[in-house]
Amino acid sequence: MTRQRALISRIIRESPEHLTAAAIYAQARREMPGLARGTVYRNLHLMEADGEIRRLEMPAGADRYDRAAAPHGHLYCDGCGTLRDLPTAGLQTALEAAVGAPVLDYQLTVHYLCPACRQKGPA
């Protein structure tokens, strides 16, 4: 447990957002200017392997990271790229029944238009 890892961990835990590696790096560098980009990526992998955080593949651009919690889906706005949590209680159990094998993890991304983008209308 290095200072670097503790810092990265804290940033993710304290953020209400789903941060990209670049955002985490930028924010961490404000407190620890010498921090290397590679160190951020290496620690993110470690933390993901430890189950401390969860990596989210995004439809466009860089991956984002979410503090690990009860598995849940994400709502992605096709208009502005905003990401919100989507509680999905019971989905995992339903999936295991459908799959017929233990489900290690799942990732659900639902595309929609957020209220703001829906107002503007489909461009």
Added chain:
Amino acid sequence: MTRQRALISRIIRESPEHLTAAAIYAQARREMPGLARGTVYRNLHLMEADGEIRRLEMPAGADRYDRAAAPHGHLYCDGCGTLRDLPTAGLQTALEAAVGAPVLDYQLTVHYLCPACRQKGPA
């Protein structure tokens, strides 16, 4: 509708697999050696926009492409990276109810171990 696009379209339609752009490129080049990588990517984007195919973000490595069909999830084996289809009838309706807005699309990837990898045991 160019010869190039027709070829790419056919390759995807005829393949039982979920191909990567690189695989599509390699296969297309066997029939049309002058084909450029950029052309493949450009056409894949066009076809995705037209709803002819669907792009699948993968947990590791390059994206894959699926001929468009009824929306369905995918089963990803964490052991060997194999991808299988997972029928998810009714999920979209359930999601719309949960979200309270029209669902444009969704992507569900379920991580598991395929029978072969389960035998070998968790490494």
Added chain:
DNA sequence: GTATGTGCAAATGGTTTGCAGTGGG
């Protein structure tokens, strides 16, 4: 005829890695 698509090759962006040095336990 002309907008659209193509081939090429170089650029981009996100992420990974080899290496020598540092520091946590």
Added chain:
DNA sequence: CCCACTGCAAACCATTTGCACATAC
């Protein structure tokens, strides 16, 4: 003390793009 972790910079890989030429309609 030693091994895992760091900083740095170069490498990597998938994908995108600028440009001059070709082609579908």
